Amino acid sequence: MLKSVLATALVAAAMLSSNAANSAENTTVGPHGEKPAPAKEFVLSADEEAKIKAGNFTAALVWHETSEYTSAVDRGAKEEFQRLGINVVAQTDAGFDAARQQADVETVLAKKPSVIVSLPVDPATASTVYDPARSSGVKLVFVDNSPAGYEHGKDYAAIVSDDLFQMGEKAAQAMGAALGGKGKVGYIFHDADFYVTNQRDQAFKTVIARDYPGITIAAEAGLADPARAEDVAQGLLTQAPDLDGIYVTWAEPALSVLSALRTAGNTHTKIVTLDLNEPAALDMGKSGNVAALIADEAHMIGVTAARAGAAALLGKDAPPFLVVDSIAVTKATLGEGWKQSLGRDAPADLLKVAQ
């Protein structure tokens, strides 16, 4: 999922200022300052669904790359399209290449799809990429970002994305639960100008300060280079050896923190981090240091995008910026949480240890 984060971040840099202003209000905002609308509240009536099913519509999925994140979104979109009787006629992967995505859009147009769901490789310049689709009247739904200059309602149906603030908030709540509401916490944040991680990290800090008076952030360390996560973790533990919990900005570096704890023979300090990751989940399943993994509902992003596209075919407006929930996955909720986030069952060995 970090890859989606990376792609989003490129564009996000441009809108940092507006987001920084808004993060103070404790909400996630869309790329153009849109207010978030909960994805789960956007539903179609039985009557609308029947009309869509009768419409013989088709859809194409134009992805920016192939990853676990995209495939979860992809699965969600396909399932929802299928449920609505919309045939997915083509799907593409641009390998992070904007020029290839441009070719992909042109190519899928030969199939005359009614809807295109896409994650733009490079939103800043994506209008050239999507113009042929827009001008031929295809309903566009975007994941995470929309092309610069495009207007909601006129040029595209909706943007569907994560609720970044909520992810940080849930991480804080999971930490609060793991520590019983009091203790000393270490805070490893992403030390880079990186919209997605910055919002999540900031939300964690805000919520701890606001809702958990018994918890103090006793040590902080910035992570600039993920490859050096273990050194950063060692430094943090040396500085404050009696930490009860550590927040890590995302799962890959959390593994390095975990290995530092194991090396020190520390079974006490709890880790809370973001994104599903198998080794981290395995440690959690074995009741190790990892207490919770906060995951977005990537699958639900796909479902919502498909639904918004279908609604647009009926002329029904979707809110401009739909955000999906995130889930705190703990040992107890490993199976269902995994399924809810990625839309497929957790690996069998993982489920076994979590029993």
Added chain:
Amino acid sequence: MAEPALKPANTQADSSPVLSLRGIQKNFGGVTAIENFSLDLHAGEIVALVGDNGAGKSTLVKIISGVHPPSEGVMELSGEAVRFADASVARERGIEVVYQDLALADQQPVYMNMFLGREPVRGPLRVLDRRGMIEATEKLVRELDVRIPSVRATIRNLSGGQRQGVAIARATHWATKLILLDEPTAALGVAETAKVEELVASLRARNIAVLIISHSLDQVFRLSDRICVLRRGRQIGVRRTNDTDKNEIIGMITGLIESEPA
């Protein structure tokens, strides 16, 4: 002791030599590879250069073909002292080499190999004159009786003897003074060797000098007019082929017969 055979045996004995080597010496660092070598080569004669491995035959070929400059001595081409800056200068002056590995481009047709590096062009756009190359190659191949399926045939599809034929034909086409042949039949069977020897013998009539390196004394006696023996960089002697025999040549190669005074 036989009379030194520095002069050719045939009718052109009175003509001035095509190539004249006087006191050629070649040192590599402190090692002397060729020592005081002198030889005249005349148009229309075939001279064989023999000697054991390491005797300096290849070094001598490289000196004559301009790859290595001599450390000492004089080279005269048609009476004019020359010093070749590199192989291409020697080639421009009419000296061609047929290398042991033939130096053919395997995936190209015969006619392109015939003109490798010297392709004719025509018109203001300097377009390759393929037709001209093909015609010239066909003519040459017919004259020399090199039997190949077509001048458009790819070299890799030819037999070893056919390739050797192409390499010799190329040298013949460009040489105006001298052809150096380095072990031309080393890799060939009996029948193909005979055919190549026929081809080499026919070069006499083209009024150029031929210097051939060969390990096969039978071949040397079949082909050459004179035989020059090298041992460990020293010129042991030159004999008219008709005036000597294998025993003497073997003796000179192995050192049983010492060199005559210079």
Added chain:
Amino acid sequence: MAMNTSTMGNLTRRFDLQQWVVYLGFLAIFLFFAITLGDSGFLTVRNLSNIVLQTAPATVMAVGLVFVLSAGEIDLSFGSTVAVAALAAAVVMQSWPMPLGILAGLGAGLLIGLINGALVAYLRLPSFLVTLATMGLFAGIARSMTNLRSVPVQNDLFTGIFGSGALLSIPSLVLWTAGVILIGHLVYRQTRFGAHVIATGDNPRAALVSGIKVARIRLTVLAISGLMAGLAGLLYAGRLQAARYTLGETDLMTVIAAVIVGGTALNGGKGSIIGALVGSLLMGMLNNGLILMGLSVSDQMIVRGLIILGAVAVSLREPNR
């Protein structure tokens, strides 16, 4: 020196199959898609012209690569050269007139080619290693040039000339492709330089002793490849109306496959510009058709890989001796 004529005949026929494999393969795949995807828009003029326009930059790169491979060298860096050239052109055009932008793009490509070429020709470093290194080097430079930011190209004349424009209703990308193919083919087949490139790749020693300036040939082919990558960068920038650090990055393997399938030998001495054009169109058609078949992304990759493998296997098979 009697020739075994029946063997000769066999060899000739096999050789012909190799020469024709790209055209036969193109025809076979075209017919397959035409029949199975006839009602899915494959045969529409719009879709077929899309294939040609989409492959234009790859075809231009392929022409450069034919020269490089024919000379017995390889260029792995042309993909990242595309991005550097496109960014150079776009950045220059933000503050200076368009011709300077074009010059900057082509100049950047040529310069990179000359750097590769000088290292290969005069330091005698293997081109595989040199261009493997410069591939990473210039990918890094492309990333740092604008800090990963995309640079929009708003000059309509530029995007017309290199992207979406047309002359006498022929799209400019088609004109560029045709021009590069025509000139490339003539230089490759009809000039001494072309003959010397091929001879150098076929047998460098033979070329050297025949007086061909082998080092200069090596320098020149890599410079041509850089220049072609520069032009491809301009075409991408014109079409996308923006330059970005990822441009060209995914083309490396496609272009190599197109050139090999088109009958150019990986180890030099043999090649075809027309074959590379058809190979490039074949790759574009394959991408297009597999998407239109509605295959999942992973299935598209598998099928494409298998078809390329088959085509390369046929075109690279050594004729039996």
